[in-house]
Amino acid sequence: MNTTNKEQLKKEILQAVQSGDIAKLYMLEQKVNDTFDEKTVLDYYKNILDLAIERLTDILDIESLSKFKMSDVQDFATVRALYEYAMEHYHAGKKDDASALFEILSGVTDDEKFSKAMQIHTIAAQKGIDLDTFLEKYVDMSAVENSGNFYISDFTKEAETLSKESI
Structure with a gap:
C-alpha cells in the first residue's frame, strides 16, 4: 500500500475511533492487517476492545436497564x-x-x-x-x-x- 493510501487508512481509523464506530473498525480489519506491523495491529484491536468495554459499561449502568x-x-x-x-x-x-x-x-x-x-x-x-x-x-x-x-x-x-x- 502506498503512503497516500496508508495515510487515508489512518484517517479512516481515527474517524471510526473518535466516533466510537466499532462496526467500521471491523470493516477496516483486513486492510489494517495487510498494511501495518504487528504492534500497530495489536494497538488497533486494543482500540476496538476499549470502545467495546466503554459501551458495555454504559449497558451495565444500573439506570440504563437496556x-x-x-x-x-x-x-x-x-x-x-x-x-x-x-x-x-x-x-x-x-x-x-x-x-x-x-x-x-x-x-x-x-x-x-x-x-x-x-x-x-x-x-x-x-x-x-x-x-x-x-x-x-x-x-x-x-x-x-x-x-x-x-x-x-x-x-x-x-x-x-x-x-x-x-x-
Whole structure:
C-alpha cells in the first residue's frame, strides 16, 4: 500500500475511533492487517476492545436497564469484540476471567441463542475445562462452521449434560 493510501487508512481509523464506530473498525480489519506491523495491529484491536468495554459499561449502568440489540450493527460489533476478548482469556488458560466475561455476556444481549451459548461457555470455564477439550467434546464444530455466527453457537449432547450438572 502506498503512503497516500496508508495515510487515508489512518484517517479512516481515527474517524471510526473518535466516533466510537466499532462496526467500521471491523470493516477496516483486513486492510489494517495487510498494511501495518504487528504492534500497530495489536494497538488497533486494543482500540476496538476499549470502545467495546466503554459501551458495555454504559449497558451495565444500573439506570440504563437496556441490552445490546444484536440487530444493531454497533451493538453486534461490540458484543463480537467482547466475545473475542473472553475467548482470548479462555485460550490463554485464564478460565476464571473467561468465565466472568462469558457470564456477563450471557445477560447483556437480546439474543436468546447467544445468551444460552454464553451460559454453556460459562459453565465449561467454571468447571476448569480447557478450551481444546471444550471444542473437542462439547462443540458441534460442523454446525458452528455452517451457522455463520461469530461465536460458538452449537453444541453436542455432552454440553446438555454439562448444563444439567451445573443446576
